[in-house]
Amino acid sequence: MALAQSTVINGTVTDATTRQPLSYVTVTFQGSTTGVNTDDKGRYTLTTPNQSYTILQVSFVGYKTSVFTITPGKQQTINVKLQSDNQQLDAVLIKRGKKKRYTNNDNPAVELIRKVIANKEKNRPEAYNYVEYKGYERLNFSFINVAENFSDKKFFRKYKFLLDNRDTTTVPGKNLLPVYINEKVYQYYYSKNPERKKTKVLGEKGVNFGSFLDSEGIGVYFKHLYQNVDIYANSTVLVTNEFLSPISDAAPSSYKFFISDTTVVDGIKVVELSFTPRNTNDQLFEGSIYITLDGNYAVQKADLTINRNINLNWVKAMSVSLNFARNTDGRYYLSRSNTMADFGMSKNKKGGLFGQRLATFNNYVTNVPRPDTTYMGTQEITSDEVKHRSDEFWAQQRQDTLTGPQSKVYANIDSLGRMKSFRRTVDIASLFLFGYKQFGPFDLGPANAFYSFNPVEGFRLRVGGRTNVEFSKRVLLEGYTAYGFKDERWKYFLAGTFSLNNSSIFRFPQHYVKVSFQRDTRIPGQELLFLREDNFLLSFKRGNNDKYLYNDNYRIDYLKEFNNHFSIGVGLRKLTQEAAGSLYFDNTINGQSNRVHDLTTSEATLTLRYAPHEEFYQGKVYRKAFINKYPVITLNYSKGFKDVLQGQYNYNDVSLNIYKHFFLKKLGEADVWVEGGNTFGQVPYPLLTIHRANQTFAYDPISYNLMNFLEFVSDHYASINIDQHFKGLIFNRVPLLKKLKWREVASFKSLWGGVRTENNPALNPQLFEFPKEGNGDPITYALGSKPYVEGSVGIENIFKVLRVDLVKRFNYLDHANIATWGIRTRIQFIF
Structure with missing residues (x-):
């Protein structure tokens, strides 16, 4: 019955001249936003209950x-033959009777876009x-097309107040269930000489999920997905990907341009330019300006x-609408920006998550x-006061x-956060997603470290956790205990961190003191970028x-971050290292071989870090x-003190690390990581730089994936690592x-x-002495006149989450027990 009362139109769209089917043609009911695109064979089916x-x-x-005129309430077949737009005849080139080929030569649309490019700077x-100017921003997220009877199911009846709050006006044709909203009003000031920018927040309001989810953190993440779109910039970043501006x-070398229409706005003649990517899989826009x-x-x-x-994950559709006044x-200034995106696991399914960032600007003064x-x-500039503005303030x-459903989100989420059943559900979800299970003020975890194994400890069990904000915002206590069934030793870690700026120690800008003690094992040279050393998956290693090493590590650390994203860290450390497994500390005294049980150092550390505009x-x-x-940019300095807290050596160690992410358009x-360091003073090899090696089967961008642990040490070094993503x-x-x-993907790594x-x-x-195998083969080397070099080529985005690299080592191939090539994998969630 429902189908019989609906209007159903289907058919095929073809080129009237070539008779070839046309893909991605827009078919809509005129005057509405209800529409579809044709498939690869030019076919479409459009359905609506609207009569x-x-x-x-x-x-x-x-x-x-x-x-075409249609009859409401009936099923009809309409095959369409589209005629080429005559306005484009001057923008194409005809050769030898073949079908039209787009060209930039003598194309009035391209000539116009080049004039726009030439005048960009004066129009900014x-x-x-x-x-x-005064600005207003609103960010909201909603679930899409949640079934109308969903709230009638037994388990969800208690959430009926939330599930029945539907928004059908924001995006006609979509049924939205709002779950997040954040608003901000601000005054913006700009000075050109010298260039300075200032944003004074007048009011900010957002939903509060309670203690179990960080509402402010979620807001920052969503805003990062929806950055401001500056049409005059060469590129803009949306959902972490760079899109070239039209x-x-x-x-002109990336887009095709067509003159579509002319009109008059405010007495000014305006030309509509349509554009489309030359390659539809590239990360480019299409539309009109x-x-x-x-x-x-x-x-x-x-x-x-x-x-x-487009080669973009998790995004079904995205649109950006910019209006200038x-x-x-x-001159024209941006008066309204509206970015909308439809997120989902599959582009063919109707459900998913819908996000919108709306920004309006007025009261321009120049x-x-x-x-x-x-x-x-x-x-x-912001303050706690701006987060508690009255309803009258926001009305003005x-x-x-706001739509009716949007205005109810604040109260609905506040009620949801107080429901015990919802808190339990989120608690279970956090265990699977983040590895921690909350028990009041304490989080147990991480789950992936409960069990692991290695040749020294054998079967290793670990249990630990940390306090959370229900315990204290300013104090974090954390620790664990672990036991190895082969070495029959207990390991443990205890730490306490105290915030000095009356906020969470994880909130920027950080300002805290941390005291810790750790007794545990460590692989010399293993320093993975994203994973814990005792992660179960890292138990599997090659070679x-x-x-x-068994380490006893006593530390006191102080960190101060400044609003300009410069930070200073100062620390004191006493470290005792004891060789474990087949590793040993041997030297020769008065001609006699001597085995040293452990090595103790006492040092002071200084870290200076600058990360401009970091979010x-x-x-x-x-x-x-x-x-x-x-x-x-990170500068590290360490000073070792002999005869202080049993320290055995005087030394100075300095290193500089520079990391930069490059957006390279096409x-x-x-x-790119560039690093260099130097150790001043005479010290044994454990106090030299033991270069980052990786014998796991996981690809790590900052480690040398075919270098053995402890294979290379240096008292002076320089390196460059490049991890290139070609994006298809x-x-x-x-x-x-x-x-x-x-x-x-490809990588290149070189170490001098x-x-x-x-x-x-x-x-x-x-x-x-440098460690050796039992048969006398060397394990540890100093780099010679040539650098260590390795590289890789690979494929990422396999099943949207998997990266696989073929890694090749290019030199020092005469070392014992090395791998000259290997396959490495990595799980990553990217757009």
Whole structure:
């Protein structure tokens, strides 16, 4: 019965000239947002229960829009033959009777876009000496198309107040269930010379999930997915991926442009330019931009979407709508930005998550200077007061009206957070997602470290945990105990951290003191970027892996972060290292071989770190930095003291690490690490730099994946690591691989270094000799005149989560028990 009352239209869309089917043609009911795209064979089916639609509209870039009269409430077949748009005849080239081929030559659309590019700088707000405006931002997330009878099911009846709060107006044709909302009102100031930016937050309001979820941290993460879209910038980052702007300097070589229409806005003639990617799998926009013909060639409006073929995970659809208003001097400024995305596991399923970031801007004032104090200080000023504004404040300051369901989200989520049944559900979910189980003020975990094994400890059991914010925001206590059934030794860790700025120790800017003691095993040279050493999966290693250290590590650490993202860390440490497994500390005294039981050092440390514009995803008891285009510079210095707390050596150690993520447009993205260091003083090999090696089967971007543990040590070194993500540069152009959405990756790693005469145990027998195998084969080496080099090629985005690399080692191939090549894998969740 329901189908009989619905209007159902199906058919095929073809090119009227070539008779070839047209894919991704938009078929809609005129005057609505209800529509579909044709499939690879040009077929479509469009269904609606709405009886008021009488016109079917079929449109595609480069073709004339066709309309058809339909009969509501019936099933009909309408096959469409689209005619090429005559406006484009001057923008194509005809050769030897073949079908039209797009070209930039003598193309008026491309000539126009080049004029837009040439005038970009003067149309940006930064062209003014001073700019100020008032802004409003709203970020909301909703579940899509939750069944109407969902709240009638027994388990969900208690959540009926939430599940029945449906929004059908934000996106016509979609049924949204709002679950998150955050709003902010602010005043923005800009000064050109010197360049300074200041945002003064006037009010901020967001849902509160309670103590079990960090509402502020979730908001930061969502905002990172939806960064501001600047049409005048060469590129913009959305859902962690870089998209080339249709008016970027390189746009004519990446996009196809067509003149679609002309109109008059505010007495100014405006040209509509349609554009589409030259390759639909590339991370590019498609849509329309409207250009003024007043000599400024400014963008008056932009509608951007992504092609459904784009090599992007978890995103079914995304659109960006930008509206510009005319200023009193005739220039245009951004007045409204609306970014919407439909997230989901599959592009074919109706459910998923819908996100929207709406931003509006008004009260523009240009070239009016303010006192210097207006622009000085941190880039964003906020206070706790702005988070407690009254309803009257928001009624006056909110520049865009909330829908009824959106306005109820605040109270609904507050009620949800107080429900014990929901808290239990989230608690269980956090155990699987994050590895911790909450018991009031204490979290037990991490679960993946409860069990592991290695050649020294054998079967290892561990249990531990940490306090959470229900215990204290300012104090974090953590610890664990572990037992190895082979070495029959207990290991444990205890730490206490106290915040000095009356906020969570994980909240930026951090300011805390931490005291800790750890007695445990460690593999010299293992320093993995993303994983714990006692993770169960890391128990599986290649080659010989029985050289460990027992460590007793006493530490006091102080950390102070500043608002400009510069930080200073100071520490005191006493470390006792004891050789374990087949590792040993041997030296020669007065011609006699001597075995040393342990090595003790006492040192002071200083860490200086600068990470401009760094942003974090903040959890309750952790934080994770987002990738951006700015470098992260870290300087470490350590000073060893002899005869202080039983310290045995005087030394100085300094290292500098620079990390930068490069957005390379068509070439994808690259992570680059450059590092160098030097140890001053005569010390045994455990106090030299033991270079990061990886004998697990997991690919690690900062370690040498075919270097053995303890294989190389240095008292001076320099290195460069490059991890390149091509984002489908080649695969997007190969038909089969294009469908699989695989992406190419490659890496290059090179390490230079050496050991000076004073630290060479062959010349200084009182130092510990470099370890050897039982048969006398060397285990540990100093780098020679040539660097250690390894590289890899691989594929990522296999099943959307798997990366596989073929790794090759290029030199020092005469070392014993090495692997010259290997397969390494990595699980990663990327867009």
